[in-house]
Amino acid sequence: MTAIRYELIKQCPETGARAGRIHTPHGTFDTPIFMPVGTQATVKTMSPEELKDMGAGIILSNTYHLFLRPGSELVKEAGGLHKFMNWDRAILTDSGGFQVFSLGDLRKITEDGVTFRSHIDGSKKFLSPEVATKVQMDLGADIIMAFDECVPYPADHEYAKQSTLRTTRWAKRCKDTLTREDQGLFGIVQGGMYKDLRTMSVNDLLELDFPGYAVGGLSVGEPKDMMYEILEHTVRQLPQTKPRYLMGVGTPDCLVEGVMHGIDMFDCVFPTRVARNGTAMTWKGRLVIKNAEYAHDFGPIDENCGCYACRNYSRAYIRHLVRVNEIFGLRLMTMHNLYFLQDFMRQMRQAILEDRFVEFRKKFLAGYVH
RNA sequence: GGGUAGGUGCCCGAGUGGUUAAAGGGAACGGACUGUAAAUCCGUCAGCUUAGCUUACGAUGGUUCGAAUCCAUCCCUGCCCA
Numbered sequence: 187m188t189a190i191r192y193e194l195i196k197q198c199p200e201t202g203a204r205a206g207r208i209h210t211p212h213g214t215f216d217t218p219i220f221m222p223v224g225t226q227a228t229v230k231t232m233s234p235e236e237l238k239d240m241g242a243g244i245i246l247s248n249t250y251h252l253f254l255r256p257g258s259e260l261v262k263e264a265g266g267l268h269k270f271m272n273w274d275r276a277i278l279t280d281s282g283g284f285q286v287f288s289l290g291d292l293r294k295i296t297e298d299g300v301t302f303r304s305h306i307d308g309s310k311k312f313l314s315p316e317v318a319t320k321v322q323m324d325l326g327a328d329i330i331m332a333f334d335e336c337v338p339y340p341a342d343h344e345y346a347k348q349s350t351l352r353t354t355r356w357a358k359r360c361k362d363t364l365t366r367e368d369q370g371l372f373g374i375v376q377g378g379m380y381k382d383l384r385t386m387s388v389n390d391l392l393e394l395d396f397p398g399y400a401v402g403g404l405s406v407g408e409p410k411d412m413m414y415e416i417l418e419h420t421v422r423q424l425p426q427t428k429p430r431y432l433m434g435v436g437t438p439d440c441l442v443e444g445v446m447h448g449i450d451m452f453d454c455v456f457p458t459r460v461a462r463n464g465t466a467m468t469w470k471g472r473l474v475i476k477n478a479e480y481a482h483d484f485g486p487i488d489e490n491c492g493c494y495a496c497r498n499y500s501r502a503y504i505r506h507l508v509r510v511n512e513i514f515g516l517r518l519m520t521m522h523n524l525y526f527l528q529d530f531m532r533q534m535r536q537a538i539l540e541d542r543f544v545e546f547r548k549k550f551l552a553g554y555v556h
Numbered sequence: 557g558g559g560u561a562g563g564u565g566c567c568c569g570a571g572u573g574g575u576u577a578a579a580g581g582g583a584a585c586g587g588a589c590u591g592u593a594a595a596u597c598c599g600u601c602a603g604c605u606u607a608g609c610u611u612a613c614g615a616u617g618g619u620u621c622g623a624a625u626c627c628a629u630c631c632c633u634g635c636c637c638a
Contacts, residue, residue, distance in 0.1 A: 284591045305593040433591040455592045
């Protein structure tokens with residue numbers, strides 16, 4: 187049996203954009219999909235019910251963070267992450283690979299694994315393919331990720347090559363460690379901004395035959411054109427029968443381009459983080475709710491949005507809440523941004539199903555600023 | 557009425573003769589944020605004809621080459637005593 191199964195429903199003949207469906211032990215969700223990020227076993231400020239109401243079918247959580255606190259054994263004792271956080275739909279856990287990248291000077295990489303200095307108390311922690319996979323088995327997410335190194339940008343060819351080869355060796359070790367059959371392990375393509383390395387990475391990972399493939403190491407500071415070029419080059423080589431996941435991407439323009447190149451899954455902290463910092467996402471671009479121009483604006487964040495915040499509250503009110511640092515303001519903003527992306531993905535999917543994705547993309551880009 | 561401590565930029569608050577258009581907060585204004593060390597971080601914050609000038613540390617006058625800083629008088633505020 188396979189825990190994760192991808193069903194291709196329709197593909198845009200011009201671009202390759204795909205509408206599909208992914209089946210997991212905790213339900214099925216339509217793709218392309220955006221997965222809200224709940225690093226510490228919660229999507230910041232949102233309850234599971236609220237996430238379900240906006241249509242979220244799968245959320246993300248994080249190995250590194252849960253490994254530090256509360257510890258994977260406690261989550262296991264609770265009956266797994268689904269039970270622990272009261273989320274009965276699908277969960278994907280990241281492996282901690284991104285923390286290898288983002289924690290920069292707090293970590294040391296060797297062939298064996300990565301030694302971290304905990305960002306909480308400075309204590310030494312060790313994560314390896316085996317440890318990361320065991321932790322993820324304890325957590326019990328439906329989709330788990332191989333432990334990788336997210337190659338930084340810029341990186342020279344030799345470093346990117348060695349790092350990518352190691353990531354693939356680590357992927358093999360992750361696969362060898364996984365024993366649960368109700369979890370699907372995704373491999374992560376790296377290779378930096380080098381096409382030959384991307385190709386090498388894809389080929390090596392395909393031999394290991396994962397139930398899904400992620401494209402990592404993008405959106406790490408490189409120019410967008412470069413990102414799209416590498417993305418296109420990479421996705422082209424991935425199998426049609428498996429889900430494709432572009433890690434860490436979440437602005438509307440990048441999502442459209444990702445879908446166009448054939449990506450099915452995305453995740454990003456952007457909507458939730460930016461919400462807490464006072465920026466709302468709309469079809470026209472960013473709306474910085476804190477700005478003075480909205481002080482007397484009693485209309486909703488977005489006229490055409492059906493989210494709870496837009497149905498009931500004004501820009502002026504939400505601006506006030508955010509400015510005085512009221513939690514409800516952060517919640518309304520987060521709710522809006524996540525709803526916006528769910529809606530955005532739904533509309534893209536619908537466009538693919540109705541053979542008008544190219545037109546959809548064109549129209550969207552024309553009205554979207556930045 | 558007597559004593560005492562003070563009056564600093566939008567607010568709070570450092571600063572006791574030159575390196576002070578004046579520390580540090582806060583507010584305000586703007587920006588950033590892409591597998592979350594993030595309800596965080598960064599910038600601006602007297603004005604102008606901006607490598608310079610003008611106006612600024614309760615008010616006025618004085619000492620000095622030079623004052624938010626020293627002196628005099630006045631005004632105002634807090635606290636204590638009558």
